[in-house]
Amino acid sequence: MPLGQIYACIPLVSACAPDCGLCCGIVPFSESEVVAAEKASGKKPTIKGTDCCFLTAEKSCEIYDVRPLICRLFGAVDELHLRCPRGVCGAEFPLTREQAGDLVRKQQELGEIIAFPTISELENYVEKMASEMEVPE
Numbered sequence: 382m383p384l385g386q387i388y389a390c391i392p393l394v395s396a397c398a399p400d401c402g403l404c405c406g407i408v409p410f411s412e413s414e415v416v417a418a419e420k421a422s423g424k425k426p427t428i429k430g431t432d433c434c435f436l437t438a439e440k441s442c443e444i445y446d447v448r449p450l451i452c453r454l455f456g457a458v459d460e461l462h463l464r465c466p467r468g469v470c471g472a473e474f475p476l477t478r479e480q481a482g483d484l485v486r487k488q489q490e491l492g493e494i495i496a497f498p499t500i501s502e503l504e505n506y507v508e509k510m511a512s513e514m515e516v517p518e
């Protein structure tokens with residue numbers, strides 16, 4: 382199944398709140414998603430603090446039309462970690478966690494590897510976020 386068809390399986394999410402960008406952190410891009418993002422914006426994804434490098438100062442997505450799979454799944458899956466943090470946007474008929482996992486597997490079956498951030502950069506980021514979220518005793 383081509384990537385476009387995988388994207389097409391994701392239900393539409395109602396409009397995000399203006400000036401939000403709360404769910405736009407460091408997200409994984411596959412190789413072809415890096416190429417699409419670079420074509421659309423003229424730049425490769427880079428790590429810039431804890432925000433996505435494609436999040437503009439006005440909190441909109443610079444590459445919305447070619448945003449990667451994970452960004453499309455956000456708000457479209459009935460799973461705690463993929464729900465809108467403000468409870469504002471969502472899909473009328475969200476995917477289940479299993480259906481979303483199936484789409485991620487289908488993307489991997491295309492032979493696409495995660496090109497950005499590297500796996501170790503992603504692990505470090507997740508570790509850092511987890512430690513920042515720890516409640517001090």
Ligand code: SF4
Nearest residue numbers: 405433435436442452
């Ligand atoms: S690519 Fe766009 S939608 Fe995805 S995290 Fe970055 S700014 Fe947000």
